[in-house]
Amino acid sequence: MPVSKLHGMSVPNIEVHPTPDAVAAAAAERIVERSREALAEKETFALGLAGGSTPEALYELLASPAYNWRIDWPRVEIFFGDERCVPPDHLQSNYGMAKRALLDHLPIPGDNVYRMKGELDPEQAAMQYGRMLKDKFGDGGLDLLLVGMGDDGHTLSLFPQTRALDETEHRCAANFVPKLDAWRITLTAPFANRSGRVLGLVTGASKAAAVAEVLEGDVDECDYPIKLIDPGPDRFIMLLDAAAAGMGTESSEEEVV
Numbered sequence: 001m002p003v004s005k006l007h008g009m010s011v012p013n014i015e016v017h018p019t020p021d022a023v024a025a026a027a028a029e030r031i032v033e034r035s036r037e038a039l040a041e042k043e044t045f046a047l048g049l050a051g052g053s054t055p056e057a058l059y060e061l062l063a064s065p066a067y068n069w070r071i072d073w074p075r076v077e078i079f080f081g082d083e084r085c086v087p088p089d090h091l092q093s094n095y096g097m098a099k100r101a102l103l104d105h106l107p108i109p110g111d112n113v114y115r116m117k118g119e120l121d122p123e124q125a126a127m128q129y130g131r132m133l134k135d136k137f138g139d140g141g142l143d144l145l146l147v148g149m150g151d152d153g154h155t156l157s158l159f160p161q162t163r164a165l166d167e168t169e170h171r172c173a174a175n176f177v178p179k180l181d182a183w184r185i186t187l188t189a190p191f192a193n194r195s196g197r198v199l200g201l202v203t204g205a206s207k208a209a210a211v212a213e214v215l216e217g218d219v220d221e222c223d224y225p226i227k228l229i230d231p232g233p234d235r236f237i238m239l240l241d242a243a244a245a246g247m248g249t250e251s252s253e254e255e256v257v
């Protein structure tokens, strides 16, 4: 889908793949490609990981023999897009999921993994993470940020009608989410948009309505925060499976990438 301007925002480039596994494989290829681009120009590749359940298959694929040799992992620095306010070994921890599916299986130096400290006071954890990002990137950003999307159009932990949507100064924020009755730590949209590339992974029929609203509707970013993600033309690629694209499960191969 060509990039078009909508409400002053760039609409992401869309790729539709038949299944969640095909989305994971396409994402893995793009991560390999982006890592090689970055490492051709500098010493390290700054990769931001998405949370939730969708990326787990991607992380397992990247850690598998099919892919684990294709990225120069000792030169990869790992960051997180958001985190639940729980300890790192909690089942709900995004870091914990990434550790089990990816980090424990790859030669990434421990110092290269920058965890959001969900066990701390949310405001303190967000301030610490934001200071680290400022020290490391200054006015720059990640080389590649992975994001997901909820069925309500949230991304990272930028949920509809929450305070962090309005954060324009800091790179990381604590965000209370009334619908979850829980605090989250999240990258802010301005910092996410400094990423060299943003790669969205959205799968499942439950996301189809939100995908349609975001790509075709006239909805506001306060109600569908993924619309805040706008790193610039051709820098936000959204990978959908057929179900999330509203093509149902009966879609034929030739209808999707």
Ligand code: 6PG
Pocket: 050, 051, 052, 053, 054, 055, 081, 082, 083, 084, 094, 147, 148, 149, 150, 154, 155, 156, 157
């Ligand atoms: C989180 C995520 C969040 C996630 C969406 C989609 O901490 O939950 O970062 O933004 O990407 O909620 O989650 P699923 O992949 O589980 O559908």
